Amino acid sequence: MARSFQVVIPDYQYWKQNIKCQTGCPVNTDSRGYVRAIAEGDYEKAYWIARIPNPLASICGRICGAPCEMACRRKAIDTAVSIRALKRFVTEKYGVEIYGEKKDFARTFLQKYKDRGMGIAGIARNVGKRISIVGSGPAGLACAHELALMGYKVVVYEMEKVAGGMLAVGIPAYRLPREILQAEIDAIKALGVDIRLGVQVGKDISLKDLYEGSAAVLMAIGAKKSRMLPIEGGNSKGVLGGVDFLRDVFTGKEVKIGPKVVVIGGGNVAYDVARTSLRQKGVESVALVCLEEYGQMLADAVEIEEGEEEGVERFNSYGPQRINADGRGVVKSMTFKKVVSIFDSEGKFNPRYDEDDMMTLPADTVLFAVGQAFDLSCFDRCGLEIELTDRGMICVQHDKTSTTVPGLFVAGDLAYGPKLVIDAVASGKKAALKIHEYISGTSLRLQATEAHQDLPDNNVPLRKDYEKLQRQPVPAAPVKERVKSVFEVVEKGFDQQTAQEQGGRCLNCAVNTIFDGEKCILCGGCADVCPEYCLRLVSLENIRGDEILASLYKNRYGRDPLGTGSAIIKDEERCIRCGLCAKRCPVDAITMERFLFKEVLIREQRD
Helix, strand or coil, X not given: CCCCEECCCCCHHHHHHCCHHHHHCCCCCCHHHHHHHHHCCCHHHHHHHHHCCCCCHHHHHHHCCCHHHHHCHHHHCCCCCCHHHHHHHHHHHHCHHHCCCHHHHHHHHHHHHHXXXXXXXXXXCCCCCCEEEECCCHHHHXXXXXXXXXXXXXXXXXXXXXXXXXXXXXXXXCCCCHHHHHHHHHHHHCCCCEEEECCCECCXXXXXXXXXXXXXXXXXXXXXEECCXXXXXXXXXXXXXXXXXHHHHHCCCCCCCCCEEEEECCCHHHHHHHHHHHCCCCCCEEXXXXXXXXXXXXXXXXXXXXXXXXXXXXXXCEEEEEEEECCCCEEEEEEEEEEEEEECCCCCEEEEXXXXXXXXXXXXXXXXXXXXXXXXXXXXXXXXXXXXXXXCCECCCCCCCECCXXXXXXXXXXXXXXXXXXXXXXXXXXXXXXXHHHHHCEEEEEEEEEEEEECHHHCCCCCCCHHHCCCCCCCECCHHHHCCCCCCCCECCCCHHHHHHHHCCCCCCXXXXXXXXCCCCCCCHHHHHCCCCCEEEEEHHHEECCHHHHHHHHHHHCCCCCCCCEEEEECCCCCCCCCHHHHHCCCCCEEEEEEEEEEEEEEEECC
């Protein structure tokens, strides 16, 4: 039986979705664009491509979970391009951190932003009342940045003595140096944002008073409390919440933990807790225990690898049974039971255990890193009719931003639960647009323009053997050096030569193979020369298209597409944009063209 092929007619959405790193980024960063610019040696261009859509680019260059790399098409061929590390490389050259006076950065940024005609700069008209933002984490900072860019007066209220939310009190300084964080915050303040520290809404100022004195209020409260497990011995002395522990360490409080530490959890936060524990005075050993098998763990591979290098001992497929304490109620050890399965037949979380297979680890301190919770006390008896869910959370509307109270919005963790920093940035930017629409009475819509640019001589690769280049690990400090302190930075970043080489691995997915059916003689030469076997000459009777395809074919040829004849189809996933097919074509029926698109927000009056 002949193989059947599904045919798709390329259009704007098709070409756009083909640039998977960009569509995979929550803020739509043109990752391909800055990676290619790095490969070409144009580092300043690369930086502004990365920074224009992302107000926390220097931070993301250090700690982003990199959904762009997860989407990278090269990952299906060998390994993804090192997009995050390349972003860090250019931020170190042209980012906020190199500016002594952040107002200079703000002026440069505004000029670059306007040069690109991005659409929202200066669109605010009603700027009488301030817009209040509660929480200075990534969602709150991103929203403040966008609103200030529009021209609004923005005040951010932060309960801690330091701005940044979980960036400041949750993410270890060995991953995110605090001077980088502060530089990003100062750049946002240079746009006119007022950040007031040590102000707790619901205690120092009521939410109702804030609401009544503001044009709009955004609640961008992070999930900054630890979630504990109700197990035997859970109230013993020495049992702590992992997120609470991190917060105490990075707000400068005195932290005392015992020499033998056990961390419960298998995600990135658990490793933050474990690796931060290792760096505390007097700690001799740290064990990390989680339900998941190694391959199921949620932590990034680099976190697991670096944790093991530093001495974190990992125990997979064990779940907590009880915490064992002495007569004074002080932790002495913890007992675990072997996990048989984590999910039931319906795919729901429902762990099963082998009650006869137990493991006991010595412990002076037990740290739970199995989830995060919110402090929503500011909503208690606040005087606003805020609808809550059955679980006591804020009822968020379908737009993932609005609440049941007009003018009260949410973003970040509070809108959808803990996610990546870049997701919080995207949520904050979206909230800014919704707030503008609410205040101005206008709607914003995305206007897209596209173009296809011929490449001279069909020249695509930047370097010889680019398809053979291997991904290089990001250099790290020696273990003995980095475990001395929580402030000793682990990742050292790429040097210039490595950055250009790694940028050269990009397959340039904005470049497309364009076929001219009027010229094609169906010789099959393109399929013969293709190194990835992504082109195929196929009989029309094996092509299954949609009604639009059939209609176009019939209008042109006066008959249905099924029947005699042949066509060339292409597997986009395998194509490495080498251009050999275009060079081989004897009748110039194939060209390599770069797809260019621009999306700009424009105002339109509400009906």
